[in-house]
Amino acid sequence: MNQPAIQSKTTPRVIAIASGKGGVGKTFFSLQLAARSAKQGKRVLLMDADLGLANVDVMLGISASCSIHQVLEGKVHLQDIIVDSGHGFDVLPGGSGLHGLTALAVHQQQLILDEMADLGSNYDLIIIDTAAGIGDNVLYFVSASESALIVLSPDPTSLTDAYALIKVLSQQRDMDHFMVVVNQADEVESQIVFRRLLSVADRYLDVNLDFMGFLPHNKSVRNSIQAQTPLSLNMPSSLDSALDAVLQQPRDLSRSGGLRFFWQHSLHSALNDEQHMEDTTPQALKQGGSR
Numbered sequence: 375m376n377q378p379a380i381q382s383k384t385t386p387r388v389i390a391i392a393s394g395k396g397g398v399g400k401t402f403f404s405l406q407l408a409a410r411s412a413k414q415g416k417r418v419l420l421m422d423a424d425l426g427l428a429n430v431d432v433m434l435g436i437s438a439s440c441s442i443h444q445v446l447e448g449k450v451h452l453q454d455i456i457v458d459s460g461h462g463f464d465v466l467p468g469g470s471g472l473h474g475l476t477a478l479a480v481h482q483q484q485l486i487l488d489e490m491a492d493l494g495s496n497y498d499l500i501i502i503d504t505a506a507g508i509g510d511n512v513l514y515f516v517s518a519s520e521s522a523l524i525v526l527s528p529d530p531t532s533l534t535d536a537y538a539l540i541k542v543l544s545q546q547r548d549m550d551h552f553m554v555v556v557n558q559a560d561e562v563e564s565q566i567v568f569r570r571l572l573s574v575a576d577r578y579l580d581v582n583l584d585f586m587g588f589l590p591h592n593k594s595v596r597n598s599i600q601a602q603t604p605l606s607l608n609m610p611s612s613l614d615s616a617l618d619a620v621l622q623q624p625r626d627l628s629r630s631g632g633l634r635f636f637w638q639h640s641l642h643s644a645l646n647d648e649q650h651m652e653d654t655t656p657q658a659l660k661q662g663g664s665r
């Protein structure tokens with residue numbers, strides 16, 4: 375494998391925010407995390423990795439004239455599509471109504487890799503807000519990141535979907551550590567929800583889950599999102615505690631290496647997947663034995 379040998383402390387930390395179930399608060403948390411880290415003096419890039427439907431720019435009310443699609447088509451450079459959030463961090467806009475792009479082709483990943491080569495040194499932290507579900511792009515973005523933050527809500531389907539995501543990431547992508555926040559729950563409820571996830575994960579998977587904190591349901595959140603002002607909200611201190619717990623997590627240097635590594639790592643996953651697909655052709659199966 376052609377992975378970079380040098381991993382310096384100056385490479386940006388890359389955190390993916392994921393959930394399995396949609397609508398649990400990933401984008402809201404991503405924005406809050408980006409703003410909190412920027413306030414603490416870090417250079418932050420928030421990447422909207424939903425290639426089907428823009429999330430971050432819509433929530434912030436910023437207009438992105440281009441998206442990652444134009445980069446993939448070779449029309450513009452990645453640097454050209456980065457926009458200032460107006461809150462101290464940069465945004466890399468996602469898609470806009472293009473539902474077809476469920477998996478990046480290998481040549482698209484290579485293109486992005488080339489485009490990303492120098493970008494990483496501009497940032498201390500890259501936050502990747504993923505799409506809902508456990509589709510190829512979600513697995514690709516999360517497994518290529520240094521660490522993953524799973525957002526849960528007390529809804530039982532959120533728990534089963536988060537478990538399904540953690541299971542596939544641990545069994546197919548070798549991830550064994552996950553940070554967890556519980557949204558729309560008070561302290562007691564969030565502990566109950568987290569323990570449920572922990573008990574089933576402990577029983578069936580070889581993973582470590584770390585509880586980062588909780589955010590209670592707050593009527594103003596919805597209105598602020600509709601008004602495209604989610605970062606002007608006065609939020610309870612539990613949110614800052616959860617965000618700081620995430621930001622203060624020790625880095626996993628075995629998975630870090632910055633943006634270039636991030637994309638290279640993804641590329642190799644894709645190549646492995648392709649190889650795996652080739653290996654399952656009837657001919658390969660025949661060559662491989664009787665099964």
Ligand SMILES: Nc1ncnc2c1ncn2[C@@H]1O[C@H](COP(=O)(O)OP(=O)(O)OP(=O)(O)O)[C@@H](O)[C@H]1O
Pocket residue numbers: 393395396397398399400401402403429504505506557558589590591592593595596597599
């Ligand atoms: N703590 C909260 N209190 C009240 N409502 C909330 C809270 N967090 C999120 N919401 C509501 O949930 C909605 C979905 O939030 P958000 O868009 O961040 O979720 P998501 O996981 O990113 O969704 P998707 O999977 O569609 O990308 C928000 O529009 C908001 O109305």
Ligand SMILES: [Mg+2]
Pocket residue numbers: 400401402429503504
């Ligand atoms: Mg979202």
